[in-house]
Amino acid sequence: xxxxxxxxxxxxxxxxxxxxxxxxxxxxxxxxxxxxxxxxxxxxxxxxxxxxxxxxxxxxxxxxxxxxxxxxxxxxxxxxxxxxxx
Amino acid sequence: xxxxxxxxxxxxxxxxxxxxxxxxxxxxxxxxxxxxxxxxxxxxxxxxxxxxxxxxxxxxxxxxxxxxxxxxxxxxxxxxxxxxxxxxxxxxxxxxxxxxxxxxxxxxxxxxxxxxxxxxxxxxxxxxxxxxxxxxxxxxxxxxxxxxxxxxxxxxxxxxxxxxxxxxxxxxxxxxxxxxxxxxxxxxxxxxxxxxxxxxxxxxxxxxxxxxxxxxxxxxxxxxxxxxxxxxxxxxxxxxxxxxxxxxxxxxxxxxxxxxxxxxxxxxxxxxxxxxxxxxxxxxxxxxxxxxxxxxxxxxxxxxxxxxxxxxxxxxxxxxxxxxxxxxxxxxxxxxxxxxxxxxxxxxxxxxxxxxxxxxxxxxxxxxxxxxxxxxxxxxxxxxxxxxxxxxxxxxxxxxxxxxxxxxxxxxxxxxxxxxxxxxxxxxxxxxxxxxxxxxxxxxxxxxxxxxxxxxxxxxxxxxxxxxxxxxxxxxxxxxxxxxxxxxxxxxxxxxxxxxxxxxxxxxxxxxxxxx
Numbered sequence: 028x029x030x031x032x033x034x035x036x037x038x039x040x041x042x043x044x045x046x047x048x049x050x051x052x053x054x055x056x057x058x059x060x061x062x063x064x065x066x067x068x069x070x071x072x073x074x075x076x077x078x079x080x081x082x083x084x085x086x087x088x089x090x091x092x093x094x095x096x097x098x099x100x101x102x103x104x105x106x107x108x109x110x111x112x113x
Numbered sequence: 114x115x116x117x118x119x120x121x122x123x124x125x126x127x128x129x130x131x132x133x134x135x136x137x138x139x140x141x142x143x144x145x146x147x148x149x150x151x152x153x154x155x156x157x158x159x160x161x162x163x164x165x166x167x168x169x170x171x172x173x174x175x176x177x178x179x180x181x182x183x184x185x186x187x188x189x190x191x192x193x194x195x196x197x198x199x200x201x202x203x204x205x206x207x208x209x210x211x212x213x214x215x216x217x218x219x220x221x222x223x224x225x226x227x228x229x230x231x232x233x234x235x236x237x238x239x240x241x242x243x244x245x246x247x248x249x250x251x252x253x254x255x256x257x258x259x260x261x262x263x264x265x266x267x268x269x270x271x272x273x274x275x276x277x278x279x280x281x282x283x284x285x286x287x288x289x290x291x292x293x294x295x296x297x298x299x300x301x302x303x304x305x306x307x308x309x310x311x312x313x314x315x316x317x318x319x320x321x322x323x324x325x326x327x328x329x330x331x332x333x334x335x336x337x338x339x340x341x342x343x344x345x346x347x348x349x350x351x352x353x354x355x356x357x358x359x360x361x362x363x364x365x366x367x368x369x370x371x372x373x374x375x376x377x378x379x380x381x382x383x384x385x386x387x388x389x390x391x392x393x394x395x396x397x398x399x400x401x402x403x404x405x406x407x408x409x410x411x412x413x414x415x416x417x418x419x420x421x422x423x424x425x426x427x428x429x430x431x432x433x434x435x436x437x438x439x440x441x442x443x444x445x446x447x448x449x450x451x452x453x454x455x456x457x458x459x460x461x462x463x464x465x466x467x468x469x470x471x472x473x474x475x476x477x478x479x480x481x482x483x484x485x486x487x488x489x490x491x492x493x494x495x496x497x498x499x500x501x502x503x504x505x506x507x508x509x510x511x512x513x514x515x516x517x518x519x520x521x522x523x524x525x526x527x528x529x530x531x532x533x534x535x536x537x538x539x540x541x542x543x544x545x546x547x548x549x550x551x552x553x554x555x556x557x558x559x560x561x562x563x564x565x566x567x568x569x570x571x572x573x574x575x576x577x578x579x580x581x582x583x584x585x586x587x588x589x590x591x592x593x594x595x596x597x598x599x600x601x602x603x604x605x606x607x608x609x610x611x612x613x614x615x616x617x618x619x620x621x622x623x624x625x626x627x628x629x
Contacts, residue, residue: 054210054211055208055210055212057213057389060211060213060214060386060389061386061387063211063214063386064214064382064383064385064386065383065386067379067382068379068382068383071375071376071378071379071382072375072376072379074371074375075371075372075375075376075379078368078369078371078372078375079372081368082163082365082368082369082372085360085365086160086163086360086365105383
């Protein structure tokens, strides 16, 4: 795996952790509905980034460092925000 | 014997061909052979289409799927009767797991679906996807857009709040103003035997059964035609070999669509979490009498048209005929805009008309939002709507004047005169984006000047000549003179640049540019 592909490992970890955390929520609480959106958003965006990397590899395009950083930062913000709100 | 050997040979060739096919190709081949379809199923997609603007329609379908899932869950609890509609909606909000969140996502994805469908249509209009051979695809897409608005209309009534019920009642009342055969059909579909209970049940049935079935059927027809015609090529720029390369629908294009879908889904999730909707008060005739009925944002343009004084007095039929004419023109667009040109630069008339259409819709919707229940005087309507059309038309005309090669200063294709042999760089220079931006700003100011001066004249005719009005009129006239002067000097400067860059000595060109 090259340096870009190695990012898949933390993305999978984020996905696993967010899915596990989703099951711990109180589904009738308005605050928990926000947490649900934040964790599910982090989960979805991790999948989206993996799809983006896969397509770039397939089409031979370069994945820019800025895109990776920005996308990763959004995932991190959502994930951390989920903990802060809870 | 010879025939048997021939058959065996043929079978071997078929088996060899089957062996080299991928799994998806075998599946496509199976479906194609069994259904008798002759078009290539699962056609590979060119790489240039891996661009979100090519997938606005697909994202609209993603929104439809999200609505289907959330709507199905809500349908487990909702009861479509006047007595139970509001309490069951309230129950979903308060007692169902993630109920408020479900309602919010359902509403916001409905908004997104309408907006994406509109963007998909307007993108198609500007890049001419409605032209040969995709005329029928365009017409099917327009009907799908109409069905999408139908979802909004029928779904708005279901919570049975005072706002939603009042607005839907106004909408139902409009049916009577339609021509008799259409009104009878609409009554049969929407109102049934009459009465609130029948209406609510009809709206619910249309919303969850009839319209989804119609939309899915139309989607299938459109997808079949997409398989036949493929994705329309971009209208500008030349495609590199890499962009022309095709990618298989699975897994590559599917992964791309999933990537777009999750980004869209995250957007919807976060907006729904940040701005959860609240259920309004329940409908009662007394509560309804106290508010001005106002539709949701996607019907505000129609609402505002209906509030213009001339349509109030001439009656609903005229207003509805006008609104229906817009839809008819859009559906028949492939037979109206029939030229071969697809480039935006080569279709100034239709591009300007399209831009005016979008601007008028936005202005009407915003205006309808801030003036609930107010009747709009005819003169004000003419000023606002005419001014909007004028500003957009002049601004775009300015852009076209600056960027579109014409006459002697055009590239070779547009300069028939042999005395003006102008080569590529002229066109390149003349298509400068800064010049285009400058001209559009100038034309915007020019339109503002025209608008203010016309308004000043109208005010002076109506209320008499006053000093402030005279000053206002003079200032707007000065603004127009300034704009014309700047535009003239700007174009003259461009002309000099063109000549100095290309060493054009032709008298015809010099005379056309006004340099002598």
